[in-house]
Amino acid sequence: MIGLADCDNFFVSCERVFRPALCGRPVIVLSNNDGCAVALSNEAKALGFRRGDPYFKIKEQAEANGAFVFSGNHRLYEDMSGRVMMTLRSFCEEIEIYSVDEGFMFFNDAMGDWADLGREIVRTVRRNTGIPVSLGLAPTKTLAKVAARFAKKYPAYRGACVIDSDEKRRKALSLTAIGDVWGVGRRNLPKLQRQGLTTALQLADLAEDRVKDLFNIVGLRMWRELNGESCISREIVPPQRKTITCSRSFQADIFNFEELRKAVAGFTAIVARRMREQHLVAGALEVFVATNRFHTSGPQYFNSVAQRLADPTDDTAELVQAALKALQAAFRPGYGYKKAGVTITHCMDANAVTGSLFADRDDRDRRRRLMAAVDKITASPANRNALHLASVDCTFSGLTRREHESRLFSTNLNDIIEINLRK
């Protein structure tokens, strides 16, 4: 049996844990630069606000409706995510952390009544973390996703929905719109609809040969999963990352190379720290710059330049040097840049790399120790910016808008909740 635990309106729920007065009220969490709504409470959804709405278009209406608005506080959400996953793991050794707010659980033995177990998991996550979660239980990942949607949608399930018979499977699929199936996206939905398919059950009931004609291997796998044949693999040990990206949109267009240079160096430093956390080294890196794609007047420009690294590395200074070289090649003066980013590619396990024959080993070791020391000093959130390369703007101060920040309630001692006891 496969369980999918899916946190309800996760970012909103994280904010509510530390401000319970927000429960039952409309809450909206925004993306970087306070750009778009990325998470909404049910109350905000009921008011007509949608994920992806640009904030400047809904701001007035949100204020008029008394909605509470937050800039994304991802360090808080990451920390809360870790707590949720820890609780899930206490029920099941084999879990796959699928995203910040979702985890698959793999049960190898019969565990008694699945619905009872599911509800106990939901209750325990709520008690341990304050986060409301919905659980779907079914023989395949895709069906567990379907079950979780029902658990979320209908309070009668009390948090957990189980698909453990063919009858339940067919019933659930008949009530699921084809566009709501995991793996059916925007682009392919019209194609499926043209075939006269409206429910997930109609898709599942197609003959295998017909599925092979209509789709590629991805569609075939989805069809098998809907029919109860598990064929999407378990990733219990997280696979090694292949790329790591850091990119941002800016509050105002940047025309000046120096300003862009600082930002790109900052992105590179963040990416470098993340790769060291994961014990990776990069074989190459890519820098992109872009003008505002929503501007209809004025010239548009996008460019992305890759830079091979002579020797795979995780050293911030070396990576920044390479990134700035790439930036120089990508940059054209005269444009207003709205967005830029850095991606490291060709990642490998740091311990499995053979250094170049001509590399200076002593220098390598010194740099490695330096990076380890920097990482140690900047490990705690309060010291995050205590030490950095001079070329790096690690705060992005003034670069992006964050007007509705909440605090680092759970990871920074300066930000913990204060309780005023009345006399």
Next chain:
DNA sequence: TCTGGGGTCCTAGGACCC
């Protein structure tokens, strides 16, 4: 004025090899 960020997999086509 203002419009997110970070990933993966699949496929087709080109370069290259024998």
Next chain:
DNA sequence: TCTGGGGTCCTAGGACCC
């Protein structure tokens, strides 16, 4: 007249996910 067959690797673009 007539111009092979079979591979791998890499990349860009598309589709999907959260």
